[in-house]
Amino acid sequence: NLSNVAQKYNLFCLLKVFLALLGNFFTVLMNLLEFKRSRSLQPNELIMLSLTLSNGLAVISYGIWFVIYLMNFCPYFGDTGYQVLDFLSLFLTKTSYWFTAWICCYYCVKVVKVKWRFFMRLKQRIHKGVNTLIVGTVLGNFVICLPIVFNIKLKTNSTNLKEQCRDYYVLGSSTYIHATTLSVLTSFLPLVLMLISSTGIVVFLCKHSRTMNKNSSSGATSHSDAPTAVAKMIVALIILYIICTGTVFALSFIVTMVESDTLIVISYMDCLYSAGSSTILIVGTVKLRQS
Numbered sequence: 127n128l129s130n131v132a133q134k135y136n137l138f139c140l141l142k143v144f145l146a147l148l149g150n151f152f153t154v155l156m157n158l159l160e161f162k163r164s165r166s167l168q169p170n171e172l173i174m175l176s177l178t179l180s181n182g183l184a185v186i187s188y189g190i191w192f193v194i195y196l197m198n199f200c201p202y203f204g205d206t207g208y209q210v211l212d213f214l215s216l217f218l219t220k221t222s223y224w225f226t227a228w229i230c231c232y233y234c235v236k237v238v239k240v241k242w243r244f245f246m247r248l249k250q251r252i253h254k255g256v257n258t259l260i261v262g263t264v265l266g267n268f269v270i271c272l273p274i275v276f277n278i279k280l281k282t283n284s285t286n287l288k289e290q291c292r293d294y295y296v297l298g299s300s301t302y303i304h305a306t307t308l309s310v311l312t313s314f315l316p317l318v319l320m321l322i323s324s325t326g327i328v329v330f331l332c333k334h335s336r337t338m339n340k341n342s343s344s345g346a347t348s349h350s351d352a353p354t355a356v357a358k359m360i361v362a363l364i365i366l367y368i369i370c371t372g373t374v375f376a377l378s379f380i381v382t383m384v385e386s387d388t389l390i391v392i393s394y395m396d397c398l399y400s401a402g403s404s405t406i407l408i409v410g411t412v413k414l415r416q417s
Contacts (some may be wrong), residue, residue: 127164132154139280139323142327150178150179150182151178151182153174153175153178154175154178154182155178157171157174157175157178169253169256170229170233170236172256172257172260173225173228173229173232173256173260174229176225176260176263177222177226177229180219180222181218181222183214183218184215184218184219184222185212186355187214187218188213190211191211191215192250193206193214193292194207194370195292197288198204198287198291198417199291200290200291200294201287201291202329205278205279205280205294208278208280208378209274209275209278210293211274212274212278213271213272213274216271216274216308217267217268217271217272219273220267220270220308220312220313221263221264222265222266223313223367224263224316225260226315226316226320226363226367227262227315227316227320227323228259228263228319229254229322229363230319230320230323230324230363230364231324232252232256234323234324234326234327235249235250236249237327237330237331238326238327238330267312268313270307270311271308271312274304275393276300277295277296277297277298277300277301277304278294278295279294279296280294281294298364316367317364317367317368320363320364320367321364324361324364328361
């Protein structure tokens with residue numbers, strides 16, 4: 127029974143990889159068609175394209191990793207195979223987290239209207255700074271995630287193939303220090319930016335709604351639904367982000383009690399975030415273009 131459950135769970139993980147891949151590359155196709163039509167991409171579309179590309183490539187990396195990990199193919203690839211796949215999965219996933227935070231910040235700057243000098247300058251310069259922001263995010267995450275390759279070592283002296291392929295992290299003080307630093311810089315900080323941005327948008331929309339209600343009672347015309355669509359999309363992304371990252375932290379402790387694979391659960395939640403975020407971006411983009 128336990129083996130049947132494990133097989134169904136593994137098949138479900140692979141199905142989630144396929145769905146995440148399909149959703150992300152559909153979003154990439156939408157942006158490429160928009161670029162072909164207009165010969166340019168807006169800053170928000172450029173960030174979304176970067177987000178979906180990193181998600182899609184991460185899912186490909188996870189798909190290859192699932193096959194090697196679940197089928198015990200690690201002897202054919204050695205340390206290098208796991209080092210490359212784990213680094214790519216981590217780097218691309220953390221990069222997508224930051225792109226999610228940047229898209230929230232971008233919409234906050236574009237939607238919220240305040241007369242602060244810093245905010246006004248940011249609103250004027252954000253179009254020119256997006257390319258630099260994307261390159262800086264990629265390089266920064268590359269440097270932060272690179273040390274993971276030094277913590278991967280297959281146990282070649284083990285006679286158990288399953289143990290050799292599934293217990294390949296070298297644990298030590300440097301591992302915990304890197305894991306803590308990684309969590310703060312690539313999971314906690316993006317979440318803080320998302321929450322600040324979403325709070326700013328929601329507060330502004332509440333004030334704006336009250337103003338529009340007063341104007342409508344005096345005979346003013348109706349306003350666009352675009353800011354509301356943006357707010358819904360951002361809040362949905364943040365909720366998905368919190369659920370996925372929170373579940374990873376919680377299940378990391380629970381799965382060890384039932385002799386499950388922590389790495390499988392973490393990989394599954396990353397794929398779930400990738401699939402969910404692509405769906406939210408597709409729906410949100412369609413509503414924005416209709417507004």
